[in-house]
Amino acid sequence: MNISKFKIISKLRDSKIFKMLISNIDILLFSILIFIKIMNYAKQISPEYLYIGVTHPVFASILVIVSFSVLFKVNKRIRYLYLLDLIISLILMADLMYYRYFKDVITLAAVKNAKLLGGVSSSVGSLFNVKDLFYLLDIVILIPFIKRYKKRESSRKKKFLPKFAVFIVMFLIGISIDVKSVYAVAKEQPTLLSSMSNRIYLTKMIGNLNFHAIDAYNYISTKFKNSKKISADDEKEIKNFLDQNNAVTTTNLKGEGEGKNLIVIQVEALQQFVINQKINGKEITPNLNKWINKSLYFDNYFYQVAGGNTSDAEFMSNNSLYPAQSGAAYYSYSGNQYDSLAKQLNDKNYYTAALHGNNEGFWNRNVMYKAEKFDDFYGEHSFNIDETVGLGLSDKSFLDQSVEKMKNFKQPYYSFLVTLSSHYPYDDVKNYGDFDVGEYEGTLLGNYLKSIHYTDQQLGVFLDKLDKEGITQNSIIALYGDHFAIPKDNTDQLLKFENVNDTSDLQWYEYQKVPLVIHFPEDSHKGINHTYGGQMDLYPTLANLFNLPKQYMMGKDLFNSDSGKVIFRNGSFTNGKIFYVSWTNTYYDIKSGKQVEETDELKKLRDEYNKELEYSDDILNHNLIKVFENGN
Structure with missing residues (x-):
């Protein structure tokens, strides 16, 4: 019996599947660890986050960044994954601390204000939880294993074309799932991806890594767009809104x-x-x-x-x-x-x-x-x-x-x-x-x-x-x-x-x-x-x-308005009767405290209020008050 077991184990060790798993154990381990970290972060910012749908974009985003690693030689691949693990872990920790204070997800533009943390170091310190070190635990534990694995695998050589083929397959699968997830959000709330008015909800729908990728894209594209002039029609639309308001x-x-x-x-x-x-x-x-x-x-x-x-x-x-x-x-x-x-x-x-x-x-x-x-x-x-x-x-x-x-x-x-x-x-x-x-x-x-x-x-x-x-x-x-x-x-x-x-x-x-x-x-x-x-x-x-x-x-003017309109930067709003909570996409009747179904009228109101946020962004991005004052 023991001999037969030994033979089975030997066969498994000699099998191509086993060898493939061993030669790619670093990729598998990285993917599993990052997935666990992201889902743990997700649970902390929003308990209802953990529904089955969110695992797909989280898995897909990991697949995309991992796909590039297969193009490298083993030593460089391990270095790439280890550095990526460290960066993602630090981002998740920053996101958590930022959420505890602002109830939001950190963005590139917010990072620009990091120098302010020097004046409120006690605030930042109080937001840190010892449990946050969980995100860095593997970074330390894996060091000796990485050294041994490098020595073992460094002699293995793989041809570029098979590696490139694997990269293409992994990348396309990841991108396809990501595109599907992002498209679903764009269909449900057309302006959300560009305005990012509801960052918690967006993170909840597409995962943390995808959120930061879109944030980076928006940040760069906004800088580029703002270098261009706003169209005369858009200016006129904003001016008409201001005149009416x-x-x-x-x-x-x-x-x-x-x-x-x-x-x-x-x-x-x-x-x-x-x-x-x-x-x-x-x-x-x-x-x-x-x-x-x-x-x-x-x-x-x-x-x-x-x-x-x-x-x-x-x-x-x-x-x-x-x-x-x-x-x-x-x-x-x-x-x-x-x-x-x-x-x-x-x-x-x-x-x-x-x-x-x-x-x-x-x-x-x-x-x-x-x-x-x-x-x-x-x-x-x-x-x-x-x-x-x-x-x-x-x-x-x-x-x-x-x-x-x-x-x-x-x-x-x-x-x-x-x-x-x-x-x-x-x-x-x-x-x-x-x-x-x-x-x-x-x-x-x-x-x-x-x-x-x-x-x-x-x-x-x-x-x-x-x-x-x-x-x-x-x-x-x-x-x-x-x-x-x-x-x-x-x-x-x-x-x-x-x-x-x-x-x-x-x-x-x-x-x-x-x-x-x-x-x-x-x-x-x-x-x-x-x-x-x-x-x-x-x-x-x-x-x-x-x-x-x-x-x-x-x-x-609070003395001369019967509107109860209050719009929050994250896309939530109230009209004094209904309260819309953006991160759960839920409407409440204020008087009864009960949830209500979205109606065409409420959807129209939500779109209208999101438009106001965009108008304000355009005023700031294009210095429109100066434009209007100059009569241009």
Whole structure:
């Protein structure tokens, strides 16, 4: 029996199939390992990702890149596969960390902003998980095996023509499956591949490697296309849209702020769920709650940031243009001409100033504020850095010094202030002061509550000081949050805090609201406005109050619009009644919370809103405001 087994094993070893497997074990091993890594990454970014269909494009993309390896000699082939393994593993790790913060997939344009990570190294470090080293485990383990395999196989020589034939077969099979997968996406959502407005969903449908290949193609082709002029017909189409979007129909509160100062405060990571909320019987934001009670409060206001995060919030609020398709508009389009809030107020003889306690070059603010026509930018070097909390100058010191500066501003003025202390990852707890967060002590949510309670205290002192100095009597003050506080992968803490069991994507979006508070002199017009809106709508709303011309805004005036339109850069949107979640291609009825089937009307609305994103991209890519201003 043992002899027969030995003979069988010997025959198997001598068989062509076995020899072929052994001589190509590096290719097989690489393919299996990369497939496992990609599917593991896929599971982490979207549990519903793992349906049978996605394995096809993942397998196909691996087949395509592996096919080239068969053309090389063994030593070079092994080197090629090993290097590829390392590169793909690092990309997957970067994708995971990026997803944990932005709930998106990293793009080439976003990589351009990598230098910003130096200023938020603690944020990046907190996004790393020890389990991420799983992606590099094989890189280390395989080193001794690779050396032995190289020695064993290096003597084997193969003719080029058979290798080329194998390459062709593998490449064509992989490409065929990939083309089929990509075509299915293009048929379902025609603009998705070019706009990449919904990167998670796209990755889900075609796999991570194919996504990055298309992203690279789009990045290069966009650079090439943008070097060419946009057609006159496309320009006219965009101009017609802007004319219709900016047409004035009603005039509620029109000119209410004329001649008054405008003070806009963008608060770092201020989400709506902390407003009027208590923990252990104590208010989290007592000062904001007090000011909300004597202001106009918009309770259905969403952040709409993308890869530019905080800078996107500034960009939208001051220009009413959507964030860049990839990366940050503050970097990619700082050379453009803008019809910004500062520019329009300058034209009405306002003094305009931006104030922020961080480094002037961070997010390219020193360049972008000039493009937006602010008269002055008071950055880190304009303040006495006498106290640091979080990433830099404390909100307490920043706001105290800002009041003193504003008291000397020529009136009327527009002051745009950006806070800093409540920046993710909220780990400077020793400087946030004593605030009991109970069972959440030591958690990300607990640390956030401490940080935002600290910032609330400083905002309270600041606003009370403005009141005491009489500044509020001749000023309109707008305050809003810039973006999310709790990353997607920590949502369970937030839902527990809110005592909510619903983990649907609609519920997640409900927590992506940020407060918008507008205070008028004498506490007039106070109350709650339930209109659905977002950061795109702040400039048009303020333009109405200050009687500024509306020409190139893509948002709406919240005082004079019955539209609940809010479009997100990833392709999700709401009209105030229906919410479309792009990454699952699902529609929800907001009132009932239940999913609804797509209708022709909803599909038309989705296509229409995607078109708006394309219009905004064209405005940025081709500097169309300058073109329109010049009358070309």
